[in-house]
Amino acid sequence: MQRRRFVLGSLFAPLVRGAASFVGLAALANSAQAQFKVDVSGIGATQIPVGIGAFRDLNHCPQPIADIVRADLTRSGLFAVSNLGGETLTEQGPPNYAAWRSQNLEAVAGGSVAQVAGGRWQVQFRLWDAVKQADLGGLALTVMPGDLRLAAHKISDYIYQKLTGQRGVFATRITYITKAGQHNFSLNIADSDGANPQFALRSREPLLSPVWSPNGQELAYVSFETGKPVVFMQDVRSGARRAVANFKGSNSAPAFSPDGGTLAVVLTLTGRSQIYLMPSKGGTPRQLMRSYSIDTEPTFSPDGQSLYFVSDRDGGPQVYKVGLNGGSVQRITYSGGYNVSPAISP
CATH class of the missing domain: 2.120.10.30 (TolB, C-terminal domain)
Structure with a gap:
């Protein structure tokens, strides 16, 4: 599939860094209370349609891994994210390329979450290219409960890089x-x-x-x-x-x-x-x-x-x-x- 490429800068650069050199501290305090509006244009028409299925055994996990991934990708503004109608899809697939293309999806991801020894959790996921009908690889992460959100963000970074060619920052x-x-x-x-x-x-x-x-x-x-x-x-x-x-x-x-x-x-x-x-x-x-x-x-x-x-x-x-x-x-x-x-x- 021909991927859309995006060149991104930081959306929210620091508003004030050493600005006291130009204004007094009182003015700084007042400006912090001011309304600040950012208009983002050019996003929407070029969004990549992606499906993130429900991860198997997710209901037993203390963190909603698939929901976190969907929220990450949606927040970037570069993806139109589908939950596949609530369908469960694991890293084993099988990939249903015909159905995914009928939904105009360009890529689909699925995975599973399982508790393992030592109170840890194993999070697995895989990504498929629905256009080229190709396996784009995936991740297998074993983490403590406190790092489950980090595991979800790493999955988001993986998807982001595979589909845009740029490193994601969700795990930062x-x-x-x-x-x-x-x-x-x-x-x-x-x-x-x-x-x-x-x-x-x-x-x-x-x-x-x-x-x-x-x-x-x-x-x-x-x-x-x-x-x-x-x-x-x-x-x-x-x-x-x-x-x-x-x-x-x-x-x-x-x-x-x-x-x-x-x-x-x-x-x-x-x-x-x-x-x-x-x-x-x-x-x-x-x-x-x-x-x-x-x-x-x-x-x-x-x-x-x-x-x-x-x-x-x-x-x-x-x-x-x-x-x-x-x-x-x-x-x-x-x-x-x-x-x-x-x-x-x-």
Whole structure:
């Protein structure tokens, strides 16, 4: 079957990362309460019709594996998902290509869930190409009960990659900050669909700008617990944390290099917000470039050889690019007078 190919960027890039360089904290708080609307166009007419059958023995499983897979694929916007009318379909099939094509399905998946020794669960699944009448392979996962949702997300990633040619992100996690009351801030971690939320940190002072390390084992974020913005690093598994950028003035907008060895931060050592590079384990910062403007919101290029950032050097905030060894700065955005928060697609 001829697959539809999609080039996707991040739909929800961080709205504010180091934006305090442009606006006061009070304005930041007010903007967080503002309505934000995202219009997504171009999705719908090109959706791939996929059938996900009911997994055998699913009623005995503490997590609705097939429902999670369907929800993942539906949420991506790239698939028109059918439940095959509630029909049970295991990884053994047999594939009914004629019936599936009569339903205009391009691909169909089925599977089973069974409890095995040690309180673990075995999740098996298989995917078929209904157009080419071909077996596209599958997965066999043995997990503890707490990882059943992760197993479902891995199945979704498998289907996504087979049908689009791109890696899925359903088995990843998200981090975000919540505020409840005047002095109750929380750094949270959850599955990509928002399920299984957990507190990574609670604080009476504001928290900002959480970012994942490339290996997914640490988070960098900004905390005001000392009375000023300081960049902390925290181990996700153990909860151990340390200040990695606690220099004179403001420390904000952390960003990891692709290899995780370097951290870009925005410091006000000279009185203005400037971008510095430093080891992600901590150390002496190196100023990337010197300017009389506000430079903030650094983001590494995928190859780790340059940085995109926001600066008001031409009047209003625009996106620029510079090599890690400094040198000439290239302006990237020209349309409009306010362009911020660069986010680079994989």
